[in-house]
Amino acid sequence: MITIIDYGVGNLGSLANLFDRLSMPYIISGKPEVISRAEALLLPGVGAAGEGMKNLRDQKLDTVLREKISAGVSFLGICLGMQVLFDQSEEGNTLCLGVMRGSVRRFRMTVKVPQIGWNQVYYPKAIPDNPLWAGIPQGSEYYFVNSYICAPDDPSVVIGTTVYDESFVSAIAAKNVVATQFHPEKSGAAGMQFIKNFVEAYL
Amino acid sequence: MITKRIIPCLDMTKAKVVKGIQFINFRDAGDPVVLAKKYDAEGADELTFLDITATTENRPILLDVVTRTAKEITIPFSVGGGIRSISDMRMILRAGADKVSVNTGAVIHPSLINDCANAFGSQCVVLSLDAKQIAPRRWNVFINGGTKDSGLSAIDWAKEATERGAGEILLTSIDQDGTKKGFDLELTRQVSRAVNVPIIASGGGGTKKDFLDVFTKGEADAALAASLFHFNELSIPELKTYLAQGGVSVREAI
Incomplete structure (x- = not known):
């Protein structure tokens, strides 16, 4: 069963509704003792990196998360839940969890910020058989709400890219960790399929 | 490339009234949650719920509609009407809305x-901004459901509100609203150029071409309409096909 992490900046209701719709069980918790026993983790998040990291530290979840991820527990990060995986974020010069090498930067001022709306996600030609993209056509639209984007050091973790100010990384996967800049829980059928695929491939 | 959004607007007050008087033909269509599900299935990109008389009647928003909608739909939705405080906003977000729009409350207390x-x-x-033209190239912000001139310039207020942290502007032309004679392209373009956040154009959409114009000439990021969709005068798939043929990037639901 998946545990959705409650750290005060997540749209927990939307995720709970999604899992209800898929008839999949879940737990919602912000307690380190519950999360340390979790079989799989989902880190949601809307809002600022600084506040998100502060809440994770205050709730003593930062250490637990690093331990669980390095122990190989399946993990899905969404939006801010993707950004905090990296070393640091430009947003408020925030030191993040550092389980993925790389940084988080703001969109350039040549575009409207935040990016709000549906944008295409392209998977690299080399990985059309990735189970996360099963049944999802190349270039399907997903819902984004973000001002910041992740820049992983290791290009091999990239499983999805999207174009806004320029091409940016919209989904990553490395071992037990999957993360998306888009909101699958708000992305209609394409989003539900992605979550289903994650559950089938990683749980 | 980001797509232009089509947003049906559901008026919670009217929907409730329609349902209440058992207007047979519209009874099902009058339940906002049923309508919301239909629009989600048809490929709407987002939904907006407005309780337009909440401020003037000084009553809270219909939270149960928000909760029920959140359970049923798979796309984002915003809720507005009568928002006065952080606690109003928290209640609506907890009920499952993704965004909350502020209008009169923010004009009276901008720190909101x-x-x-x-x-x-x-x-x-x-930021929900209701604008009315008062002179050539001059629009003022009207509050209390469009009944009272705040004296503020729409362009200045749009700038101030985004500096204060509004992430998006729902811009309604009072002059065009309900006329089905097209969006106010000049107003939309001026506000879109004045700020660096997405603009949702509202008021006046009557034909497919009106939507094409508001995206290409009005420089809007999204367009909103209500009765046009509710009374099946224009379907979302038909509108999106037309826009795509006109070179506007729109989402294709899988």
Whole structure:
């Protein structure tokens, strides 16, 4: 069963509704003792990196998360839940969890910020058989709400890219960790399929 | 490339009235949750719920509609009407809305925008701006459901509100609203150029071409309409096909 992490900046209701719709069980918790026993983790998040990291530290979840991820527990990060995986974020010069090498930067001022709306996600030609993209056509639209984007050091973790100010990384996967800049829980059928695929491939 | 959004607007007050008097033909269509599901299935990109008389009647928003909608739909939705405080906003977000729009409350107490953006993030805070032209190239912000001139210039207020943290602007032309004679392209373009956040154009959409114009000439990021969709005068798939043929990037639901 998946545990959705409650750290005060997540749209927990939307995720709970999604899992209800898929008839999949879940737990919602912000307690380190519950999360340390979790079989799989989902880190949601809307809002600022600084506040998100502060809440994770205050709730003593930062250490637990690093331990669980390095122990190989399946993990899905969404939006801010993707950004905090990296070393640091430009947003408020925030030191993040550092389980993925790389940084988080703001969109350039040549575009409207935040990016709000549906944008295409392209998977690299080399990985059309990735189970996360099963049944999802190349270039399907997903819902984004973000001002910041992740820049992983290791290009091999990239499983999805999207174009806004320029091409940016919209989904990553490395071992037990999957993360998306888009909101699958708000992305209609394409989003539900992605979550289903994650559950089938990683749980 | 980001797509242009089509947003049906559901008026909670009217829907309730329609349902209440058992207007047979519209009874099902009058339940906002049923309508919301239909629009989700048809490929709407987002939904907006407005309780337009909440301010003038000084009553709270219909939270149960928000909760029921959140359970049923798979796309984002915003809720507005009568929002006065952070606690109003928190209740609506907890009920499952993704964004909350502020209008009169923010004009009276502009710090409401800062407070809400700090508490929940700019992405949750939509400035709902009702504008009326008072002179050539001059629009003022009207409050209390469009009944009272605030004296503020629409362009200045749009700039101030985004500086305070509004992440998006729902821009309604009072002059065009309900006329089906097209969006106010000049107003939309001026506001879109004045600020660096997405603009949702509202008021006046009557034909497919009106939508094409508001995206290409009005420089809007999204367009909103209500009765046009509710009374099946224009379907969302038909509108999107037309826009795509006109070179506007729109989402294709899988």
